[in-house]
Amino acid sequence: MNLSADEFVFKREQMVSGQIVRRGVKDQRVLDAMRRVPRHLFVKPEMRDFAYADYPLPIGYEQTISQPYIVGLMTSLLDLKGSERVLEIGTGSGYQAAILSLLAQEVHTVELIAPLASQAEALLKQLGYNNVKVHLSDGSLGWQEDAPYDAILVTASAPRVPPPLLKQLYPTGKLVIPVGGQGYQTLELWTQENSVWQPQEILPVAFVPLRGVHGWKGDEI
Ligand code: SAH
Numbered sequence: 001m002n003l004s005a006d007e008f009v010f011k012r013e014q015m016v017s018g019q020i021v022r023r024g025v026k027d028q029r030v031l032d033a034m035r036r037v038p039r040h041l042f043v044k045p046e047m048r049d050f051a052y053a054d055y056p057l058p059i060g061y062e063q064t065i066s067q068p069y070i071v072g073l074m075t076s077l078l079d080l081k082g083s084e085r086v087l088e089i090g091t092g093s094g095y096q097a098a099i100l101s102l103l104a105q106e107v108h109t110v111e112l113i114a115p116l117a118s119q120a121e122a123l124l125k126q127l128g129y130n131n132v133k134v135h136l137s138d139g140s141l142g143w144q145e146d147a148p149y150d151a152i153l154v155t156a157s158a159p160r161v162p163p164p165l166l167k168q169l170y171p172t173g174k175l176v177i178p179v180g181g182q183g184y185q186t187l188e189l190w191t192q193e194n195s196v197w198q199p200q201e202i203l204p205v206a207f208v209p210l211r212g213v214h215g216w217k218g219d220e221i
Contacts, residue, residue, distance in 0.1 A: 066096065077202065093116075097124060151173060153176050154176065158178070159215070160179060185205055186204060187205045188200065
């Protein structure tokens with residue numbers, strides 16, 4: 001069954017109030033962005049009816065689009081006001097990048113899997129998210145070309161924070177990243193205190209692994 005556009009608007013409102021506001025995300029700009037971005041267009045056609053459900057969905061190549069609440073929470077931790085340059089590691093479907101594009105000046109997003117990068121780039125362009133640039137590269141190295149950033153959001157889990165990411169942030173910047181084992185991790189928010197980067201533990205999460213130079217190499221746990 002195909003749901004009509006109006007039904008998707010209703011489903012998005014239910015998603016925001018029932019999953020995201022209810023769990024404590026208060027940033028109105030984030031909530032508004034999540035009301036606006038058509039999440040169902042970022043999943044496969046056969047998944048559309050589940051696009052607003054309270055869980056992640058497969059997007060192919062063993063990758064997933066994150067649960068809506070996790071997108072809302074991670075985005076709100078960045079506390080974006082509209083003038084920032086933001087880096088996302090792990091473009092995947094492009095959904096998180098679309099949310100960021102409504103909240104910041106400029107978004108760079110890096111993806112390692114070529115077909116995901118090109119699909120996301122085409123969709124973001126088609127939907128008019130013109131301040132997003134998709135880069136096919138190893139995001140565990142960050143994206144030096146457009147550094148420094150006000151905020152970096154990593155949507156794959158790392159064994160530890162990749163050193164290049166902290167180097168590519170302004171001292172006032174923020175890094176949000178899931179850190180831990182390959183099964184479960186802790187979502188961490190890194191900021192500088194007295195000129196030293198410090199993590200704050202937010203909550204337990206389960207992300208797909210970050211690959212690349214500073215990611216998981218293969219079968220480590
Ligand atoms: N933010 C995405 C979900 C990402 S899933 C969304 O909104 O849909 C994690 C993504 O990280 C996957 O697409 C995976 O291919 C990518 N990834 C894993 N390691 C990476 C690396 N080293 N550099 C760039 N992308 C990477």
